[in-house]
Amino acid sequence: MKKLLFLLIVLIPSLSVIANNDLRGTVTDAAGEPLIGAAIRIVGTEQGTITDFDGNFVLNSVSPDATLEVSYMGYLPVRLKATDNLSAIRLTEDVQKLEDVVVVGYGAAKIKDLTSPIETVKGEELATTPTASPMAALQGKVAGINIVNSGVPGAGPTVSIRGIGSFSNNTPLYVVDGMFYDNINFLGNGDIEEISIMKDASAAAIYGVRAANGVVIITTKRGKQNQRAEVTYDGYVGVQTASNILAMCTSNQYAQMVLEANKRAYSRMIQMSMKTYGGTYDSATDTYNLEQNTNWYKELLRPAIMTNHSLNINGGNDKATYGVGISYLYQNGIMNSDNSFKRMNLRGNVEYKPFKWLTVGFNGIFTNSQQQFPNNAAWQQAYNMPGLFPVYDPTTAELYTDSYASPLTLKLTSNFYNPVATARLYDSRNRQNQMMVNAYAQFNIWDDRFTIRTSYNYDYTSMLATVFIPEYYISNNQKNETSTFTKSNTSFGNWIWDNTITYSDQWNEHSLKVMVGMSMRQEQYNNLWSVAQDVPAGKDSYMYINLGSSEGRTTGDDGSRYRALSYFTRINYNYDDRYMAMFTLRRDGSSKYNEKWGTFPSVGLAWVMSNESWLKDTEGLDYLKIRASWGMLGNDKIGASYGTTSSNITRAVFGSNTALSGYINSSNFSWLSWEKVNETNVGANFATLKNRLTGDIDWYYRLTQNAVISPTLPMQNETVAGNWAEILNMGVDVNLNWEHKINKDWTYFIGGNVAWLRNRVQSLRDNLQMVKGGKTVQKVGEKMNSYYGFKVAGIYQTDEECAADPIAVANGLQPGDFRYEDVNHDNVIDENDKQILGSYIPDITYGFNLGFRYKGLDLAVTLTGQAGGEIWNRKRALRYASNTYNFDLKQYQNRWHGAGTSQTDPSAAALMRSWNIGNSQNASYFVESADYFRIQNITLGYTFTNVGNGNYKMPSIRLSLSAEKPFTAFKANSMTPEISDPEGWDTEVYPLTSTWSLAVQLKF
Amino acid sequence: MKKIFLSIITACCAVSCTFLDIDTENRIATSEVDYSNTSEMYQPVIGAYASLRNSGMHWANNMLWTCRDDDMTSGRTDDQGDALLFSYRGGYQRPNSYWALNNAWVTAYEIIRTCNSALSALDQYAKYLNAGDADYALYKSYQGEVVTIAAWSYYMMVTSFGPCVLLTDNNQTQFVRSTREHVCQYAIAKLDSVIPNMQRLRPNQMTHQGAFTAFTAEALAARFCLLTGDYKRVEELTDDIINNGGFQLYNDYYNLFKIPGKLSNESLMEVQCTDFGLATGDYIGIDQWFNFMGATLSGNVDGQKVDIGGWNFMQYNNAFVNWAKDRGETIRLETSCLEAGTKTREGFSIEGSAVYNGKAYLPYNQMTTGSTEWGRNNNVRLLRYAEVLLMNAEAKVRNGKSGDQSFNLVRTRAAMSPLTGVNLEQILDERRMELCSEWGLRYTDLVRTGKAAQELNKPELVRDFANGEWTEQKAYWPVPGTQLLNLPDLAEEPM
Secondary structure, three states: OHHHHHHHHHHHHHHOOOOOOOEEEEEEEOOOOEOOOOEEEEOOOOOEEEOOOOOEEEEOOOOOOOEEEEEOOOEOOEEEEOOOOOOOEEEOEOOOOOOOEEEEOOEEEEHHHOOOOEEEEEHHHOOOOOOOOHHHHHOOOOOOEEEEOOOOOOOOOEEEEOOOOOOOOOOOEEEEOOEEEOOOOOOOHHHEEEEEEEOOHHHHHHHHHHOOOOEEEEEEOOOOOOEEEEEEEEEEEEEEEEOOOOOEOOHHHHHHHHHHHHHHHHHHHHHHHHHHHOEEEEOOOOEEEEOOOOOHHHHHEOOEEEEEEEEEEEEEOOOEEEEEEEEEEEEEOOEOOOOEEEEEEEEEEEEEEEEOOEEEEEEEEEEEEEEEEOOOHHHHHHHHOOOOOOOEOHHHOOOOHHHEOOHHHHOOOOOOOOHHHHHHOOEEEEEEEEEEEEEEEEEEEOOOOEEEEEEEEEEEEEEEEEEEEOOEEOOOOOEEOOOEEEEEEEEEEEEEEEEEEEEEEEEOOEEEEEEEEEEEEEEEEEEEEEEEEOOOOOOHHHOOHHHOOOOOOEEEEEEEEEEEEEEEEEEEEEEOOOEEEEEEEEEEEEOOOOOOEEEEEEEEEEEEHHHOOOOOOOOOEEEEEEEEEEEEEEEOOOOOEEEOOOEEEEEEEOOOOOEEEEEEEOOOEEEOOOEEEEEEEEEEEEEEOOOOEEEEEEEEEEEEEEEEEOOEOOOOOOEOOEEEEEEEEEEEEEEEEEEEEOOOOEEEEEEEEEEEEEEEEEEOOOOOOEEEOOOOEEEOOOOOOEEEEOOEEEEOOOHHHHHHOHHHHHOOOOOOOEEEOOOOOOOOOOHHHOEEEEEOOOOEEEEEEEEEEEOOEEEEEEEEEEEOOEEEOHHHHHHHHOOOOOOEHHHHHOOOOOOOOOOOOOOOOHHHOHHHHOOOOOOHHHEEEOOEEEEEEEEEEEEEEEEOOOOOOEEEEEEEEEEEEEEEEEOOOOOOOOOOOOOOEOOOOOOOEEEEEEEEEEEO | OHHHHHHHHHHHHHHHHHHOOOOOOOOOOOOOOOOOOHHHOOHHHHHHHHHHHHHHOOHHHHHHHHOOOOOEEOOOOOOOHHHHHHOHHHOOOOOOOOHHHHHHHHHHHHHHHHHHHHHHHHHHHHOOOOOOOHHHHHHHHHHHHHHHHHHHHHHHHHHHOOOEOOOOOOOOOOOOOEOHHHHHHHHHHHHHHHHHHOOOOOHHHOOOOOOOOHHHHHHHHHHHHHHHOOHHHHHHHHHHHHHHOOOOOOOOHHHHOOHHHOOOOOEEEEEOOEOOOOOOOOOEOOOOOOHHHOOOEEEEEOOEEEEEOOOOOOEEOHHHHHHHHHHOOOHHHHHHEEEOOOEOOOOOEEOOOOEEEHHHOOOHHHOOOOOOOOOOOOOEEEEEHHHHHHHHHHHHHHOOOOOHHHHHHHHHHOOOOOOOOOOHHHHHHHHHHHOOOOOOHHHHHHHHOOOHHHHHOOOOOOOOOOOOOOOHHHOOOOOOHHHHHHOHHHHOOOO
16 A cells, blocks of 8 residues: 555656646745645646645646636635746635535535535544544534433434424434434544534525434545545544542441431341441441442443544545545443444445546445443442442352342342342343445536436445343342343335436626425335343353244334435525525425425525625624524424324123123324424624634524424323424524634634523413423423422421421421422412422533644643533432432431531431422422533644655654543532433433543554 | 436426325224124223223222221322321321322223213114114113213212213313212213113123123112212112112122122122133233232141232221221121231231231132232122112111111121111111221211211321321312313312
């Protein structure tokens, strides 16, 4: 490989010495530094070349009246006559990046032509960030995108764009090289050329019924025309550790708590631990000193390796471009059991121009991944289990599997589990093979005015999921009498065929682009599964249903197929780079619904005020564009219909051993249709202070109508889903960036983004004010997914205080119990006194980026955070299930233990009384702030350029050290304030990781 | 080139008409019920019986119904401790947020809704019948069975929630509650309209064995009339049952509630279960109804230790046990009260520390071989002839006649000496003993006779869970919070 490159590099300059009317030139930046790989093209032809390491180029046999166009990424292109002086072509940097092209649906547009906020993130910003999924690396980088990460190896983040507007599905549409996806966890960070995020409706509306949650368009890496072959290696090795570990009570503190609560009831348990595992009792102070003090979280955690290697080769000449890449990621899990993620990606694309009017191309991505899942149930069990007994107990080894210590030894029966055994006696994995291919042809006719493009995408994904639970016995509650093996084979076969015709023309100050297109797609899903008992343990090669018992074997088979057909158009008009207008219309047909067709229009307008003659030369204002847009979008990621009108077969008994079959007619049925989103966006982009300060600000009003919600039917437990609700998301996104190039060596930058969001349930069915779901409620005028329960107004401090309060008297309350807010002042605490206590949806999310470059040295810091959301501490709330669960350290330290000791936290005894912890009370004590501030990333790098000697020089080597999420500040009593559960329930949450890594980037 | 492309598009448009018309995968389109096939006419009625079993016999409903009086307690203070707030032990706080309260409301209407849809299904079949047909008579009689099931559910509603919604149509959009008086009148009128069409047989004589008959409907109507104070009607209805029904008290009170007493000649209304004689596999049962009341019993069978365990809910208060002993009760005491520390007549020792409900007990030797589940394969007795006799006695006494005859039938069966010239007090005491733990009848009796305040506020009843007296305002349960939220109409004054 190196040799070949070497040859190429040597040959390119040596070839160009020959002909007479050859053109030679040098391209540099404003400071006179040579630009390597700048493209020189002879206008109107396919002829072109690129500059070498010294910025030099040679073009052969050029006619004297030819016009050259010199372009380089990030610089403003220039046009020159062949007769001009080419020896020092200086390109100036395109600071506002107005000429940059961004991908929009079914085409591309220059940033200067946009009428809507589209955020772009370049692949190189992600390449060395140690995350398994590319979207995870965007945290803190883009205003208005909320990314909630998870520590589970291989897991992608939860992404929502501009709030959440659906009770059913809030996942944005991901379009990878034209193919639709629900996530991009199959891609490596190094596979990505660019990510474009369509935030507003007018940009997304071209994707019609799929666009309601926003659209993220991903372009994979590819070569460019007349690009020198570029070989890039990116790799890192890192160590992950748990970012925060929740402190729990030690055994002695636990003993103090339970004895304080009820000495008579719990002394025996403590004494038993002392007797079995050692310890002393001091009768003078009535305290225990227990030897056994297991920190279950510590037992469940370990540092874990994460590494990634990717190699990419891209290049092109004037007829063909190509790009190939391979990447490998391995992420081990920080849970101290078998859990990890491995992924291998192969990627290749080629584009060829056989004729001036025809371009054909092929693009393929193959991914193979294996995910070994952790058993997250262990996290909650580790929270609940006091440290009174060890992980392993050799004295009872013959009784319990793998010498695990059993909760039975301390007579702990129901609700207690050995968490380490739970984590390890579990084997769940998912092997996934995914193949995406895309072939296209593009016809350019009438001097490129018409572009006709047809493109076919096919994605085939096959997943083999297995779960093996061995036979084990730890206690009456923690056992599996026969081994259980589940195998599930799932496949997705989706295709999309897009056809578009684009007409673009310019005359005088007018420029017009019209695109019309049609698209057909099909999504097919199949699943076949089986469960068998008694499959032998020990080897992967035993993992077959056949090897299990044939009795009690169950199987299932399911599948779905949906089709869609769409027609769409987009018209862009630009007058004199001052006024821009865009109009899109999409008509979508779906086989999923009874009402098959829907129409989704949008319109966008922009005015570049800084190009007006009366503002053009205003001091301090370099650029100002004002935008406004409106659009309608759909969300079809909801079920096709709900319930049945059919009869349910049932039986009743008439006489001994005689059962007759009958039926119950039910009419709980509704046809569903897509949810509709109406969004208005008003915003501005500006550049000022010599282009050093750039920014954009957008206000949006996003109303989801026909949102699917499932209220209970009158006087039933049954629910029926229907398009009944309205949800509002309104907010402001602000991005500000300051970048100052002090001189050739020194650059520094600082930037920030903030997003304010107001999320409200606007209306529910008819006059319904509230719908209660499982975990949270939906109430008109409040945030979605709100917690609902009694608000703690204080703690009863004295017996006199209890005696004076009729509520305390009626309920037999004691000092240390919660005083609940009696909302209707009727001296009874009941359902009418419950109130909204918060929601996981944050009001503000923000990020800051700052750093500098000095010669080869660079430092970048990303900070991020959120405010205004709450989590539900289900870890604590689960205490209703057992009085003898462990306590976290804060519960111990802050507890009420005598008048005046606490106004917020209950006494140890209160933590065992259902008045305070009952499952239906939902006391606000369990609601905790999800606010956090985090150092998201610190990267320190050094780049060596033009390394080497003689004829071969390596363009660059970059070494960097990075700390990903090294520090997070938050108040919640949890491992992480980032909860994957969209309703913010903090239970069984895999801790978030900090990753410390060393990265190398080589460019050949 | 353009032409080719355009023609492709045209072709696409042509196929587009059919492109979206694909069938849903993995589903067979369900065909409509064939109402012209009147041989299937009993099927919706079976659905109503199934709903009575599945929804009506929810264990938590039983817990709330029976824990209200001074004789029984729900027994558990940890989980479901809220149930105590529905009894004197919790000062009749009756929090409207308790899930079991909502469950009682929802399951009652589940039965009523199923009955409504069964009635309309029956009407669909009737369109294919002529008034004189034998099948038409069946149709009318089936209608009666369904109405009887709905009436049972309304009885439970009106005696526990008091005012409640009359759900006369499943598409109803008005949910204002009706007064107790209205609900009773509605139920009586409905029952009256079907009684003449129903079979005048005992349930165990029915083709569909155990199906409800004209006498079941009459007994229910009599229950409602007791609530409204129409004792004349009570006497008429119960006289008809006594004189023409051919019912008999089952002579073995101990086994009346066990397998041998299933569908006896005493049974007017029973929810039937079967395990088809097998300990595993197909079981048409009632979930945890028996199990939740089950005490822990252990005994020896053929040298093997056998444990029968339940959830330990539903316990008799010692005051009741002592009262029964003072009365000289024998067989009824043994059958009803499983006192911890004693042994059952089968030699199983009763563990724990309370007096558990023996009417839910099934001895090991009556259990299906291989099973130790409380009450498995047993039926639930909803309405017994003994209650009819006591209603008859009460009505007669209230109407100025002698109630001795029917009263003493009940007493002598229980091996108690007959009384002469019985008064109301004695009849109520007899009901308290004979019908203890059944359907909250004791509480209903206390409320309808005006004795509740006196009996439920007795100083010897310990309010150990929360304070508060029983008052007339607390006689009935509040509308569940969840229901109020979903249907604000329910807060309105009952009509």
